[in-house]
Amino acid sequence: MIGRRTAGRALRRLGARPKLPGPWIVTEEEPPDCTPLEEFRLFAILGAWMEGDVVEANVKNAMLQGCERVFLVDNDSSDDTVAAALDAGAELADVFSTDEYDETLRLDIMNRVVHEASVGDGAEHIWWLWLDADEFPHGPAGLTVRQHLERLDRRFRIVGARYFNHYPDRSPAYRSGFHPLDFQPLCEEHRLRTCRELHRKHPLQRFDRNGSPIVCGRGFHAAESDERPLREPAAPIFLHHFPYREEQLTRRRLDLLCRADASGSTRARDGDDASEGILLRYRTLDAVYAGDWDAVAENRLAGDFGPEHPIPWEQAVAPEDVDAARWYPTEASLRTGAPESPRSAAE
Numbered sequence: 001m002i003g004r005r006t007a008g009r010a011l012r013r014l015g016a017r018p019k020l021p022g023p024w025i026v027t028e029e030e031p032p033d034c035t036p037l038e039e040f041r042l043f044a045i046l047g048a049w050m051e052g053d054v055v056e057a058n059v060k061n062a063m064l065q066g067c068e069r070v071f072l073v074d075n076d077s078s079d080d081t082v083a084a085a086l087d088a089g090a091e092l093a094d095v096f097s098t099d100e101y102d103e104t105l106r107l108d109i110m111n112r113v114v115h116e117a118s119v120g121d122g123a124e125h126i127w128w129l130w131l132d133a134d135e136f137p138h139g140p141a142g143l144t145v146r147q148h149l150e151r152l153d154r155r156f157r158i159v160g161a162r163y164f165n166h167y168p169d170r171s172p173a174y175r176s177g178f179h180p181l182d183f184q185p186l187c188e189e190h191r192l193r194t195c196r197e198l199h200r201k202h203p204l205q206r207f208d209r210n211g212s213p214i215v216c217g218r219g220f221h222a223a224e225s226d227e228r229p230l231r232e233p234a235a236p237i238f239l240h241h242f243p244y245r246e247e248q249l250t251r252r253r254l255d256l257l258c259r260a261d262a263s264g265s266t267r268a269r270d271g272d273d274a275s276e277g278i279l280l281r282y283r284t285l286d287a288v289y290a291g292d293w294d295a296v297a298e299n300r301l302a303g304d305f306g307p308e309h310p311i312p313w314e315q316a317v318a319p320e321d322v323d324a325a326r327w328y329p330t331e332a333s334l335r336t337g338a339p340e341s342p343r344s345a346a347e
Contacts, residue, residue: 007008011315024222025158026229027196033152040125041205042066042146043117044108045093049075049101050253051133052084053245059088060327061136061179066146067129071117073110073116074155075101081133093117101257101267103218103274111215118207126207130220136179137203138324145237149204157206157214158223158230160199161239161319163190167288167296167310179326181240185313189306190241194222198304199236218274238321240313243281249290258282 032070044067048055059070069091074082076097086092093113098105110130118126127149129137139148149159166184168174174183191198207213212226223230244250257268257278268275268282280299281288287295293309306316314322 009151012221023084023229024224025195025202025232026233027160027232028155029234030151031153031155034151036150037125037154039123040127040149041068041121041123042071042127042129042149044066044129044131045114046070046072046090046131046133047075047106047110048067048072048081048085048086048133050077050079050081050256052077052080053174053249054180054242055090055133056084056177057179058131058133058136059085059090061138062131063089064327065129065137065139066149066327069117071113072129073106073113075106100265100269100320101272101275101278103272107218112218114207115213118209120298124209128205128207130201130203130205130216132241134180134242134245135203136181136242136324137237138240139237140235141320142323144325145204148235151234154234156231156233157208157211157225158202158229158232160195160197160202160232160236161204162236163200163241164188164313164316165190165241166313167245168244168247169291171309173247173250174242178328179324180245181244181313182326182330184242184244186239186275186310187316188310189316191304191306192221193304195232196236197232197236199232201239202232204237204240207260225257238317238324241322243277244285244288251285254278254282254285258296264284 010293044062046058046062062070069095072082072085072090072151073094074092075093082092094109096105096109114128129145131137137145139145164187166180166187168184169186172183174180190200190201194200194202202223203220205214205216205223214223214225216223258266260266268278284296284299297308
């Protein structure tokens with residue numbers, strides 16, 4: 001396990017500089033004389049809190065996508081999150097404890113883990129995949145994330161993601177160990193004006209031993225670097241977000257985050273931009289599990305969205321981008337009681 005130190009000490013030294021002018025990122029098409037890197041490593045950095053039901057699948061998916069190592073940073077979960085992640089092959093990089101959800105501290109620690117692991121590894125180039133425990137990425141056109149990176153010109157050091165929020169519309173809403181996409185195909189796309197292509201997140205960031213460090217920003221939306229602007233390819237990866245899983249478990253987790261304690265305090269703080277999505281999910285729980293998509297649409301996050309109501313994943317993207325790899329035969333989920341009896345059909 002990477003040694004615990006004051007969170008973000010090294011990265012604060014790296015980041016102690018004034019903001020530079022101009023855009024932080026530019027989006028470019030692949031050049032006709034594309035020159036991919038001959039060698040690189042792919043690691044994942046995973047942040048989690050109380051996600052024992054889904055973290056095993058997250059780690060297995062990251063490895064299936066080509067990640068050689070998955071580094072877990074856990075916010076002192078009291079459930080089996082850490083054990084489940086380690087059993088799936090992750091490495092415990094750090095555990096930190098807070099009374100409130102603290103996105104700044106979380107990112108300080110995750111950036112420090114990335115920096116120390118990159119410097120200590122010895123590789124010239126390391127792509128890092130930044131993930132929350134309920135996020136499942138894959139490459140375009142049936143590729144894994146690694147296969148997608150292998151085709152990119154070496155000029156690109158950051159890759160954006162098309163980001164899809166998924167909703168339960170059938171029972172069971174999820175079973176541990178499987179890809180949540182088998183249970184929740186219903187989704188809506190979330191976009192944000194962080195780059196020309198409206199990628200809500202930029203979860204792939206490359207460490208170059210002889211290049212300027214990249215420091216990931218809050219929510220993995222953007223990043224900072226003395227290399228400005230950073231270049232991303234127009235072709236993104238796909239990132240699936242599954243915040244609503246088995247109903248009672250989801251309600252218990254969000255109660256711990258959002259329900260006031262005896263002193264009136266909540267773990268997710270009202271007015272904190274990083275807690276905005278958490279509090280929104282808490283407010284719309286009843287609407288989500290009732291399939292009341294009008295009410296859900298009225299309480300969206302800031303940004304641009306796809307259709308007003310969720311649609312099946314297969315309708316949200318081009319046919320060649322629908323398939324995402326599984327670490328088990330797809331028939332296995334059906335044999336163990338995968339979804340049936342949808343509550344509502346998308347128009």
